[in-house]
Amino acid sequence: MAHVQRHPLAAQAAELLLHRIRGGEWQLGHKLPGETTLAAQLGVGRSTLREAIRELSGQGVLESRQGAGVFVTALDITEEWDTLLRRADIVAVIEARLAIEAECAALAAHRRTPADLRAMWRTLTARAEASASVADLVDADTAFHRTVVTAAHNDILTGMFDAFIPRSRRAMVDMLKIRPLPDERADHRAHELLLDAVRRRDAATAASASRIHLTSLKEALS
Structure with a gap:
């Protein structure tokens, strides 16, 4: 006993x-x-x-x-990612994506390989052609952003981005069904600018392009 x-x-x-x-x-x-x-x-x-x-x-x-x-080794117990993300507000998810993706864009500008660039071009082209449904556009957009993240060659950052995908996807699909992008061409151009900055190894411009794009998303969701 x-x-x-x-x-x-x-x-x-x-x-x-x-x-x-x-x-x-x-x-x-x-x-x-x-x-x-x-x-x-x-x-x-x-x-x-x-x-x-x-x-x-x-x-x-x-x-x-x-x-x-x-x-x-830690100052508190960390909640499991899935528990945390289920409770998270989509704006909080976008803010976290901002922190991760702006840094990843800068790192990608330094570390990207020819294969990374090919993946970015391929997913950007697929994104431009994804018009069948809102879900298709969101998935194509996510695929592009993931190529930028993976080009940073940091497994921890990639894992963090992947943890956000399900929560972010649902919210983006719901939002775009109610409020479509006001200017799809300008939105796509923002992605082209990001890719171009990574291609040119311009870390500051890549981080800025990522930040501007995600900030506009956050404002649309707020």
Whole structure:
């Protein structure tokens, strides 16, 4: 029975530790006090403390390093992407895309390969021809933007962009059915300018083109 009863205590101890970390008691990368000290502070046994540390380690907040101690590796528990994005307002998603895609455009200008440029041209052409439905246009647009993101050659940024796609797609399809783009030609031209800046390895112009395009989308959605 003692083992069964320890679980709620460990959960409480984990919550207390997390509260202290959130409160700034230990900074990112800092080492926690020794096991005996910390267990006494929390009013639990060492086995319960170890279980609490295991729980927070599994959530990425702490890390036990053999022979060195326990270190703070995050200042809070990060929600799963899908949970976070389900709750996110589309404007928040566009703002996050702005942060990611403007940086990706700048990186792509430095790092793009001939194959990246070919993919960008191919998806831009497909985007120009996608007029069968709103969903087709949104998918073609997303495919183009993804080629810019992948041309940055940063797997983390690509993964973050991919996490936004389902939420962004639904919202864009819904919005464009109600409010079509006022000037499709100007919108397409904005994408051509982005590609051209990446082709010319002009990072500042590429980032600016991405930012201007997504800001106009955000304003249309607001």
